Structures are given as structure tokens and as C-alpha cells.
Amino acid sequence: MREENAVGDGGCLLRRATTNWHQRKGIFMVSPQPQQVSLSVPEYCLKATETNRFDGSHDGFQSLRFGYFGEIGGLLSEVKKSVRDQLPFSVSEAAAEELGDALWYLVNVAACVQVSQNEIGERCIAALRARLNENEQPALIPVTFRHIDSLIEVRREPDSIERSAQLSELASAAGVMAKVSLVQFMAMSPPSRAIHFGNHLMELALTCASFNLKIEDVARANLEKISSRWPKGEISYTALFDDSYPxxxxxxxxxxxxxxxxxxxxxxxxxxxxxxxxxxxxxxxxxxxxxxxxxxxxxxxxxxxxxxxxxxxxxxxxxxxxxxxxxxxxxxxxxxxxxxxxxxxxxxxxxxxxxxxxxxxxxxxxxxxxxxxxxxxxxxxxxxxxxxxxxxxxxxxxxxxxxxxxxxxxxxxxxxxxxxxxxxxxxxxxxx
Known part of the structure; x- marks a missing residue:
């Protein structure tokens, strides 16, 4: 134990000496923080579908797909307002919530038509590689949102995704979904359905990037919103604010x-x-x-x-x-x-x-x-x-x-x- 303390103290002295040297040189080092574990697409899908209050009937499907269309419309409306009113806050803040809600509806529509949680992520990666002119490669399973973000980031410069054009792509895809019925979806082959929803997830991810947002951050914020609004399992109240007072x-x-x-x-x-x-x-x-x-x-x-x-x-x-x-x-x-x-x-x-x-x-x-x-x-x-x-x-x-x-x-x-x-x-x- 004494030897361990001596080594520990020596390490501490070394760190102090190194810190002092860097301070004299005007260099300030920040200790690296552990990176948050990446959020996988299946994990998000599981948590999102647990909060879905719509059943798998025709009416439930209608509500979900029109909900998705509505969130995309809400996003376009927010962009329009920010331009019209020259709002002082960043439009990205409003876009993040709309995109998170759209993601929630998207994965629930996919679940309704029996697209598996892994497939939507795999097909998104494949669609992104094709869009970015990359060679096709099998995706790492499970696909994570960080993988999607990284694939986009390494192939673009900041602000290189033209926002108006990308919003048009997203709106067009949402319009197609609004026209396809439950019967028509189920008549497609399983791979075709998976490709359809993988493409949608790609458009959402690229739209996030056009606002300089990461889809992983958007997905995490959406889960926090869901948890705050519709908690699952045993609920836990916030600690009383005056507990530590007389x-x-x-x-x-x-x-x-x-x-x-x-x-x-x-x-x-x-x-x-x-x-x-x-x-x-x-x-x-x-x-x-x-x-x-x-x-x-x-x-x-x-x-x-x-x-x-x-x-x-x-x-x-x-x-x-x-x-x-x-x-x-x-x-x-x-x-x-x-x-x-x-x-x-x-x-x-x-x-x-x-x-x-x-x-x-x-x-x-x-x-x-x-x-x-x-x-x-x-x-x-x-x-x-x-x-x-x-x-x-x-x-x-x-x-x-x-x-x-x-x-x-x-x-x-x-x-x-x-x-x-x-x-x-x-x-x-x-x-x-």
C-alpha cells in the first residue's frame, strides 16, 4: 500500500510539473471527457415504438403516416417563419424538435408495416453510400446514428448541403409516403419496404446535416422528450427542492x-x-x-x-x-x-x-x-x-x-x- 501511494504521489507531482510547464508556455490542456456510448437505431426504435399509442389498424397507420407528413410540414413552416420574421434565435433549434418528432413517426410507420429495426438502419447506410458515390459495403450491425453522422461528415464541408434543395427532397419523400396506403405497403416485398424507409431515414439525416445538426443528437433529444412527456414503467418524481433547508x-x-x-x-x-x-x-x-x-x-x-x-x-x-x-x-x-x-x-x-x-x-x-x-x-x-x-x-x-x-x-x-x-x-x- 505504501509503494502504491508513493507511485501515486509521484504521478501527482509529475502531473503538477507538466501542468506548470504548460501554463508557463501559455498552453492550457483540457482533460479529455469520455464519449457517450453511441445510440443505435434499433435501441431508438425500441424506445420510440414503446410509446406509440396508435394500434396497427388502418386508422392507426393513417394517423402515423399523416403525423410524419405533418412534422415535415411543420419543419418547412418553421423555416419559412424564420426567414419572414428574421427571428433572432437559430432556426436549427426549432428544426431539431420537428426532425426528432418526424423520426419518431417514421420508425413507428416502419414498425407498422413490419420493417425490422435493423433493416431501416442498414438500408439507410446503403442509400447514403450510393448518394455519396461510395463503394457498397456491409453495414456494421447494429447500425448507430453516429455511424450515419460520420458517413455524412467525412464526405462534406460545413454548409455544403444546400438546405432548400434538401428540404425539397425530404418534402417530396414525405408526399410519396402520404399517398401509399397500408395495403399497398404490405403488397411490396419486404426488401422493397426496407429500402423505402431506409431512404426516408437518409433524407432525415441529410436534412439534419443541412441545419448543422447531428441525427444522433436529434434522436437523443427526442427520447428525452418522450421520457419527460410519456414515461414508461415506474415513475420517479423530482426530488423536493426544499429538502436541504431548515x-x-x-x-x-x-x-x-x-x-x-x-x-x-x-x-x-x-x-x-x-x-x-x-x-x-x-x-x-x-x-x-x-x-x-x-x-x-x-x-x-x-x-x-x-x-x-x-x-x-x-x-x-x-x-x-x-x-x-x-x-x-x-x-x-x-x-x-x-x-x-x-x-x-x-x-x-x-x-x-x-x-x-x-x-x-x-x-x-x-x-x-x-x-x-x-x-x-x-x-x-x-x-x-x-x-x-x-x-x-x-x-x-x-x-x-x-x-x-x-x-x-x-x-x-x-x-x-x-x-x-x-x-x-x-x-x-x-x-x-
């Missing part, structure tokens, strides 16, 4: 808030009580058209239950994290509260047009809505929460909101450890 600065792990409606018809308001003590101001709808927004603090409670986050309720409960001035000012401050109130109001207005989500099922809430919320909280601690957590908070919040409407008040219980939210109506005596 107990008096944490949300109570279990508590009940009573929503009490008072006043006469047309001028009623809601007050809230915690353990018999009124908290916050009395709330009205603040609208010319009555819509029961007076109960809207139930949405903030839902954020507590399912996100472990609510600057608004943290202030109401006097649980701001003052032991850390930076957290107190930024995470628990006025701007964070304004953002939370903005999200609650915006979602409420969206929900009014959809009967307060009475028929919404888990996994069905508009992805664009959730994505917009994610953008609004970017840079704040709650951005670590997954999209499915936001959906659960929203749908459960509206479920309890509808019960508060029906009973004109009641008690809402939060269990932060179990991530649950429940409603209990008042008894007749409690109402009195």
Missing part, C-alpha cells in the same frame, strides 16, 4: 387548506384557512363574467403536491427560504410568483374553452401547452420537473377545482411525500 423553511409535508365561500349571490368571495387560521387575501373572480376563478389557489396547491414548487404558497405559508439569500430573492421572490400566477391564469383561460379538462385523460394534454410552460420557468428550479409532472398537477388541480365548484367550497388535503391531492366536502355543520 424545517421551518420547508413546505409542510402534509396539510389541509379549507376553501370557504362567503357573501351573497353576485358578490361572493373565497377565503382560505389553514388549521383554523385565515391565510392570504379574500379572492373574487376579478372578471365581468363569473367563472369561479376565486377558487384558483387550488392550482397552486397542485403545484406543491406534484412539483414540490409554488412561490405563491411558500409566501402564504411563510416558508420562504431566507437562510439562502439567493434562493429567497430568485426562487421565492416576486418575479417567480408573477410567473406562477401567469401560468395559472393562462392555463385557466385555456381550460375554460375545454370544459375545464373534464374529459382529459393522462397523456392527452396538449404538448404545446406543456412545452410553453417549460419555457416560462426556464432558469428556475422547477424547470427540473418533467412534463408529465406538470400534466398531473394541471389535470388533478382541475379535478379538485370542479369539486370545489360543485360543493361551493371544501377542504383540500396535500401529501407532499406521497404526491397526492384529495378533496373533502364540508359537512352541513361545517358549512354553518
Amino acid at each position: 424545517e421551518h423553511e420547508r413546505f409542510p409535508r402534509k396539510f389541509s387548506i379549507e376553501f370557504i365561500e362567503r357573501g351573497s349571490l353576485g358578490s361572493s368571495h373565497v377565503v382560505q384557512s389553514l388549521n383554523g387560521v385565515f391565510i392570504g387575501d379574500r379572492l373574487t373572480d376579478n372578471s365581468n363574467e363569473p367563472d369561479d376563478y376565486r377558487f384558483h389557489d387550488v392550482f397552486h396547491l397542485a403545484y406543491v403536491a406534484f412539483l414540490g414548487w409554488s412561490p405563491v404558497f411558500r409566501a402564504l405559508l411563510k416558508r420562504k427560504r431566507k437562510s439562502n439569500p439567493r434562493t429567497d430573492e430568485n426562487e421565492d421572490g416576486a418575479r417567480a410568483m408573477i410567473i406562477e400566477e401567469g401560468i395559472a391564469t393562462w392555463i385557466f383561460n385555456h381550460a375554460k374553452g375545454q370544459h375545464f379538462y373534464v374529459d382529459a385523460k393522462p397523456g392527452s394534454l396538449d404538448y404545446g401547452l406543456l412545452k410553453q410552460i417549460q419555457g416560462m420557468v426556464e432558469g428556475y428550479e422547477v424547470s427540473a420537473c418533467k412534463l408529465w409532472q406538470w400534466e398531473k398537477a394541471i389535470l388533478t388541480g382541475f379535478q379538485v377545482f370542479r369539486l370545489l365548484q360543485a360543493h361551493r367550497g371544501g377542504s383540500v388535503e396535500i401529501d407532499l411525500n406521497a404526491h397526492t391531492m384529495s378533496f373533502k366536502p364540508f359537512t352541513q355543520n361545517e358549512k354553518l
Whole structure:
């Protein structure tokens, strides 16, 4: 052990001497980082098909292939907007998400017509070699997205793929798919079907390159999106943000808030009580058209239950994290509260047009809505929460909101450890 330590110390001294020499010479060396394991096409296909909610029927096939066509159309629309509006952000950022969604639809259409996960990658490599005038060679199995990216990169200069021409190729291929029926696909020979989808994957990869994107990065980002929106298996909530703070600065792990409606018809308001003590101001709808927004603090409670986050309720409960001035000012401050109130109001207005989500099922809430919320909280601690957590908070919040409407008040219980939210109506005596 002593000898090993001596060798270790010698190595450490050698590294220090080498570092000092390089620093004197003005040379700064960065330790190489281990490269991420390459994502294979079959691995991506397996994870993507696991989240496919469409069946293998004619209608399911139609939805998938039109979904693919729609994503390509969305990509073209984003490019058009960026040129028309001279948007300051890179169009590549918007393109990456559209291309990732298109990839998801593509592999699910391929699975629907029984193209194997290995075949689509093999045929893509073969098509790329032909497009790039390379000699035909058998692909390494399993084909990886990094292999596809590398094949493109070694044969092109930066920006050498003309974007407009490549988008035209992709749109043309998507149009062909939109015209071929399920019966027609199944009438093709298996090799012909595989070639068809391999060509599509090639066009997607070349389109990625035209935006200076790697299809491996696009595929990984798409898997992260799928996992955040539609998790498989046992779900895991984000760790509570106040776990490391003193107990008096944490949300109570279990508590009940009573929503009490008072006043006469047309001028009623809601007050809230915690353990018999009124908290916050009395709330009205603040609208010319009555819509029961007076109960809207139930949405903030839902954020507590399912996100472990609510600057608004943290202030109401006097649980701001003052032991850390930076957290107190930024995470628990006025701007964070304004953002939370903005999200609650915006979602409420969206929900009014959809009967307060009475028929919404888990996994069905508009992805664009959730994505917009994610953008609004970017840079704040709650951005670590997954999209499915936001959906659960929203749908459960509206479920309890509808019960508060029906009973004109009641008690809402939060269990932060179990991530649950429940409603209990008042008894007749409690109402009195």
C-alpha cells in the first residue's frame, strides 16, 4: 500500500510539473471527457415504438403516416417563419424538435408495416453510400446514428448541403409516403419496404446535416422528450427542492387548506384557512363574467403536491427560504410568483374553452401547452420537473377545482411525500 501511494504521489507531482510547464508556455490542456456510448437505431426504435399509442389498424397507420407528413410540414413552416420574421434565435433549434418528432413517426410507420429495426438502419447506410458515390459495403450491425453522422461528415464541408434543395427532397419523400396506403405497403416485398424507409431515414439525416445538426443528437433529444412527456414503467418524481433547508423553511409535508365561500349571490368571495387560521387575501373572480376563478389557489396547491414548487404558497405559508439569500430573492421572490400566477391564469383561460379538462385523460394534454410552460420557468428550479409532472398537477388541480365548484367550497388535503391531492366536502355543520 505504501509503494502504491508513493507511485501515486509521484504521478501527482509529475502531473503538477507538466501542468506548470504548460501554463508557463501559455498552453492550457483540457482533460479529455469520455464519449457517450453511441445510440443505435434499433435501441431508438425500441424506445420510440414503446410509446406509440396508435394500434396497427388502418386508422392507426393513417394517423402515423399523416403525423410524419405533418412534422415535415411543420419543419418547412418553421423555416419559412424564420426567414419572414428574421427571428433572432437559430432556426436549427426549432428544426431539431420537428426532425426528432418526424423520426419518431417514421420508425413507428416502419414498425407498422413490419420493417425490422435493423433493416431501416442498414438500408439507410446503403442509400447514403450510393448518394455519396461510395463503394457498397456491409453495414456494421447494429447500425448507430453516429455511424450515419460520420458517413455524412467525412464526405462534406460545413454548409455544403444546400438546405432548400434538401428540404425539397425530404418534402417530396414525405408526399410519396402520404399517398401509399397500408395495403399497398404490405403488397411490396419486404426488401422493397426496407429500402423505402431506409431512404426516408437518409433524407432525415441529410436534412439534419443541412441545419448543422447531428441525427444522433436529434434522436437523443427526442427520447428525452418522450421520457419527460410519456414515461414508461415506474415513475420517479423530482426530488423536493426544499429538502436541504431548515424545517421551518420547508413546505409542510402534509396539510389541509379549507376553501370557504362567503357573501351573497353576485358578490361572493373565497377565503382560505389553514388549521383554523385565515391565510392570504379574500379572492373574487376579478372578471365581468363569473367563472369561479376565486377558487384558483387550488392550482397552486397542485403545484406543491406534484412539483414540490409554488412561490405563491411558500409566501402564504411563510416558508420562504431566507437562510439562502439567493434562493429567497430568485426562487421565492416576486418575479417567480408573477410567473406562477401567469401560468395559472393562462392555463385557466385555456381550460375554460375545454370544459375545464373534464374529459382529459393522462397523456392527452396538449404538448404545446406543456412545452410553453417549460419555457416560462426556464432558469428556475422547477424547470427540473418533467412534463408529465406538470400534466398531473394541471389535470388533478382541475379535478379538485370542479369539486370545489360543485360543493361551493371544501377542504383540500396535500401529501407532499406521497404526491397526492384529495378533496373533502364540508359537512352541513361545517358549512354553518
